Amino acid sequence: MTEAWDAAVEAQIRGAVQRGEFDNLPGMGKPIPGRGTPYDESWWIKSFLEREKLPSDLLLPTPLQLRRRIEQVPDEVRDLPTEQSVRDFVAQLNGQIVAWLRNPDGPRVAVRPVNADDVVRRWRAERTRPEVATPATEPATVVAAPHRSRRSWWLPWRRRG
Numbered sequence: 001m002t003e004a005w006d007a008a009v010e011a012q013i014r015g016a017v018q019r020g021e022f023d024n025l026p027g028m029g030k031p032i033p034g035r036g037t038p039y040d041e042s043w044w045i046k047s048f049l050e051r052e053k054l055p056s057d058l059l060l061p062t063p064l065q066l067r068r069r070i071e072q073v074p075d076e077v078r079d080l081p082t083e084q085s086v087r088d089f090v091a092q093l094n095g096q097i098v099a100w101l102r103n104p105d106g107p108r109v110a111v112r113p114v115n116a117d118d119v120v121r122r123w124r125a126e127r128t129r130p131e132v133a134t135p136a137t138e139p140a141t142v143v144a145a146p147h148r149s150r151r152s153w154w155l156p157w158r159r160r161g
Contacts, residue, residue: 097112
């Protein structure tokens with residue numbers, strides 16, 4: 001049964017080659033990409049990201065994506081036209097951070113909401129500064145949560161001090 005099937009498939013391929021159906025295919029005459037390189041388990045993910053021109057940050061776990069977004073806040077808000085648009089951007093980012101803090105997944109990474117007032121202050125200072133070569137901007141400051149021991153919340157009768 002399989003020999004008859006193989007023969008039928010081979011006959012169809014030979015007929016398509018004779019009719020020229022395989023001529024002018026994309027990549028014809030070019031080497032096969034990745035041939036001769038060591039095997040990579042995630043080759044298909046990397047090729048998808050490259051083909052679709054997607055950032056590789058999408059592969060990062062959520063807390064690391066949020067940390068990267070926090071680092072990029074000064075660059076993201078630099079061209080926003082109004083203070084309100086800067087505050088809206090920070091509020092949207094803080095909403096994502098709070099949503100992750102309520103239901104964390106991935107590695108344990110400290111991620112705190114961004115202080116909107118600090119971002120606006122930097123945004124104003126950058127707009128009033130004359131156009132000069134801008135040095136690398138430092139990441140946005142985050143609101144520091146007060147340190148709290150893990151046990152104190154479930155021992156209300158215990159004296160805190």
